[in-house]
Amino acid sequence: MNHFQRRDGELFAEEVPLAALAAAHGTPLYVYSTATLTRHWKVLEGSLRGLRHLTCYAVKANSSLAVLSLLARLGAGFDIVSGGELYRVRKAGGDPRKVVFSGVGKRDDEVAFALEAGVRVLDVESAEELARVSIVARRLGKRAPVALRVNPDVDPRTHPYISTGLKGNKFGVPVEEALRLYALAARDRALRIRGVAMHIGSQVTELAPFLDAIARMRGLVDELRRQGIAVGHLDIGGGLGIPYEESEEPPHPDAYGAAVKKALRGFGGEVLLEPGRLLVGNAGVLVTRVLYRKRNGRKRFVVVDAGMNDLVRPAMYGAFHAIEPVGPPAAAEITCDVVGPICESGDFLARGRRLPEPEAGDLLCVRSAGAYGFAMSSQYNARPRAAEVLVDRDRVLLARRREAYPDLVRGESARPRPRRFGPRRGLR
Numbered sequence: 096m097n098h099f100q101r102r103d104g105e106l107f108a109e110e111v112p113l114a115a116l117a118a119a120h121g122t123p124l125y126v127y128s129t130a131t132l133t134r135h136w137k138v139l140e141g142s143l144r145g146l147r148h149l150t151c152y153a154v155k156a157n158s159s160l161a162v163l164s165l166l167a168r169l170g171a172g173f174d175i176v177s178g179g180e181l182y183r184v185r186k187a188g189g190d191p192r193k194v195v196f197s198g199v200g201k202r203d204d205e206v207a208f209a210l211e212a213g214v215r216v217l218d219v220e221s222a223e224e225l226a227r228v229s230i231v232a233r234r235l236g237k238r239a240p241v242a243l244r245v246n247p248d249v250d251p252r253t254h255p256y257i258s259t260g261l262k263g264n265k266f267g268v269p270v271e272e273a274l275r276l277y278a279l280a281a282r283d284r285a286l287r288i289r290g291v292a293m294h295i296g297s298q299v300t301e302l303a304p305f306l307d308a309i310a311r312m313r314g315l316v317d318e319l320r321r322q323g324i325a326v327g328h329l330d331i332g333g334g335l336g337i338p339y340e341e342s343e344e345p346p347h348p349d350a351y352g353a354a355v356k357k358a359l360r361g362f363g364g365e366v367l368l369e370p371g372r373l374l375v376g377n378a379g380v381l382v383t384r385v386l387y388r389k390r391n392g393r394k395r396f397v398v399v400d401a402g403m404n405d406l407v408r409p410a411m412y413g414a415f416h417a418i419e420p421v422g423p424p425a426a427a428e429i430t431c432d433v434v435g436p437i438c439e440s441g442d443f444l445a446r447g448r449r450l451p452e453p454e455a456g457d458l459l460c461v462r463s464a465g466a467y468g469f470a471m472s473s474q475y476n477a478r479p480r481a482a483e484v485l486v487d488r489d490r491v492l493l494a495r496r497r498e499a500y501p502d503l504v505r506g507e508s509a510r511p512r513p514r515r516f517g518p519r520r521g522l523r
């Protein structure tokens with residue numbers, strides 16, 4: 096359920112017509128719904144009632160301050176993958192003690208930033224990283240709270256680019272190596288073992304891979320406890336999929352919550368979760384304007400003002416996004432590719448799609464764009480990034496103003512005679 100519904104033929108975001116938002120803020124425009132995001136949060140939390148847990152929203156799915164701030168007010172923790180995401184979480188009023196720092200390539204400065212901020216745990220992904228975290232912690236006179244991200248070697252049966260829990264992925268350490276690393280960490284006074292972590296992939300549309308992976312992690316937790324290593328939490332990651340098409344039926348969060356609770360019965364610790372897409376995916380849409388229609392041979396194209404720089408998922412994963420007119424749909428339908436203005440043949444939002452025939456100037460709504468939409472956008476082709484608004488009933492927050500041309504060159508210089516480079520002038 097989301098709050099982007101039609102009223103008298105017109106698409107609304109809660110109580111505000113999308114057309115009015117486009118008129119006020121231009122296109123392409125990301126529109127998020129407070130009620131939808133809040134509802135997704137409450138449904139997931141409801142499904143976990145009775146389980147000692149902390150839900151840490153995966154910031155990379157949508158790191159807009161307005162979204163982070165809303166989630167922080169709902170009580171969320173945060174799963175971050177960079178120092179920049181920690182900066183954003185703090186700017187949005189998030190509590191660092193509820194932050195999990197994931198990611199396969201943390202730099203020393205990022206580890207130090209996280210330790211100074213007092214994050215809950217760093218999820219370590221290799222022997223070398225464990226050693227670096229220890230060195231940085233000692234340098235700061237701190238004990239680093241750590242968990243190992245373990246690769247459970249299960250196939251989440253999702254797109255290969257978003258599958259992370261299989262042997263041969265770059266993520267995590269194998270179960271066998273984890274035992275050895277935990278023993279090392281237990282003897283290191285600069286480290287404090289907090290728990291065990293996993294994350295098997297994204298847009299997972301079955302429960303079985305989660306349950307297989309949890310079962311393997313419980314085996315590891317039992318073994319660690321036999322060896323006298325305290326495991327305070329088990330982080331089961333994120334990855335639950337959402338329906339992008341009406342025909343898709345990923346497990347409902349209620350089914351997920353019930354299965355997770357059952358699989359974790361008797362665990363006797365805290366459970367961490369890291370959902371991203373599930374919370375924000377269907378809480379956002381991308382509004383774009385039709386520029387032209389054209390035919391090349393037998394193919395019909397609808398050229399819109401949003402490109403792969405605004406929403407890369409179709410180009411990158413061949414992902415499907417439902418597209419519909421913002422205004423009353425025309426009676427006649429066409430089959431077309433919906434393409435952007437970027438100079439790449441991979442620049443499309445939809446291929447071979449049936450649509451009510453649009454005209455130049457019409458607005459289209461690209462659904463399920465709240466996750467990995469704006470967050471993955473770029474300025475490719477020197478296109479200023481889109482604006483973002485957050486709707487709350489009849490109120491509208493401009494969460495991020497549209498970039499202007501000067502934003503494209505901020506921080507750049509093109510001096511004809513650069514300064515001499517060397518120790519005298521210091522490294523610049």
Ligand SMILES: *Cc1c(COP(=O)(O)O)cnc(C)c1O
Binds near residue numbers: 197296333335371
């Ligand atoms: C990306 C990511 C998530 C969130 O994945 P979703 O599919 O958006 O739920 C959670 N944990 C980690 C470590 C991630 O990298």
